[in-house]
Amino acid sequence: MDKNQIVKSNQVIEASYQLSAVEQRIVLAAICRIPKSQEITDDELYPVSVHELELLGVHEKTAYRDLKEGINRLYDRSINLTIENKSIKMRWVQEIQFLDSQGTIGIRFSKPILPFISNLSREFTKYALSDIAGINSGYGIRIYELLVQYKSIGKRELSVENMRKMLELGTKYPLFADFKKRVIDTAVDQINEYSPLEVKYEQKKTGRKVTHILFSFKEKSKSINHQNEQDKFYKLSDAQINMYGNQLCQLPEFSQLAFGNESYEVLASKIKEMLRDPAQQKQFIPHLKNLGFKS
CATH class of the missing domain: 1.10.10.10 (Winged helix-like DNA-binding domain superfamily/Winged helix DNA-binding domain)
Incomplete structure (x- = not known):
């Protein structure tokens, strides 16, 4: 299964709960790491990194702070599911770990929630994680x-x-x-x-x-006149610029934009500025679409 794919049971989609956008991104990034074709237990710890939050649109300057604050709030969050006329309240997570030196946190989902976010074969909804990257x-x-x-x-x-x-x-x-x-x-x-x-x-x-x-x-609609497409400038949100800039800098096609031994972080910052410029953005459009951007 595509690592960018979110799969949730319909009971979770329709459940009663409240999570902020950052908290939802943390949960969704962790769900993406759950194998969908094998049985799992609540012993598994799923890492979520600062880099993953940046790819999901969290600003690079606040990503680590948002990650730590979000996971602390998430530890106390619950979800209310209706199953066969019964209302069941359960926690999202049972344990969190902080790996400060790696800019990463670890999530251990609660045992009751696992059947609704893993190994699903019926009554589920799926979509690409990149679909919600710009939604804050x-x-x-x-x-x-x-x-x-x-x-x-x-x-x-x-x-x-x-x-x-x-x-x-x-x-x-x-x-x-x-x-x-x-x-x-x-x-x-x-x-x-x-x-x-x-x-x-x-x-x-x-x-x-x-x-x-x-x-x-x-x-x-994807049916856009090719000439108009070449002349069009897309006003991307800060979240989208952060996400796609971090992805584009790792493509070999744009390695020539780096000077000397510039790091990926420096190149990413450079590309993010270029994405804001109507004249320079054009060269990235085909690659943006390959990364999931929908015009």
Whole structure:
């Protein structure tokens, strides 16, 4: 299985929990390391490095701080699953380790959660880890997963009540106008800008109250005129520039951009600046697409 592939049971996709964008990236990076074709136990420790967070869009200057703070918060996080009419609460992780000298942390998932994130053969959802790299809203990542779950259909209706429960909003954003602005609009804007999906939605009312959101979505069109493609400048987010700059610097095609014995870190910084320049960005576009960038 592709190491960039996230696989989750649908129960986890629809579970009730709250994780920040950084916490979700840590969990997703660790899930990518779980073998999907063999039995595993809760004895396994899955490493997540600063470099992996940078590839997922966390800024290089704050990546290690975000990694340490995120894993400390994650240790106390729980998830509420509904299984056969039973509500079950479990922890995401049972142990964390810090390897400061290597810029790496280790996650040992809790035993109860493992069946829902490993060795899945039915009722699961999968997507590429790079799909959510530019999304810095925790709500955005969750809503993206809820939509990808229905990718073959292209539509999904969710009640406002269930969305609030899945996102564990509690008393947060009690007015629908605030919920719409802070949760739905923020998520949809980021999904449309950074993910492979193009999303729109409509509100459905019961009486005078908005009770349901109907999302409709499709993959972004890939049929772009070649000449227009050559002239087009893509305004990448800081998260995308960090992720793709760190990947592009390791391609042999761009080794000539380095002077002398420059390190990968120096070359990556140079390429990140070039990605912000309309004239210099063009040379990277074909390679960006090979790395998963969707225009």
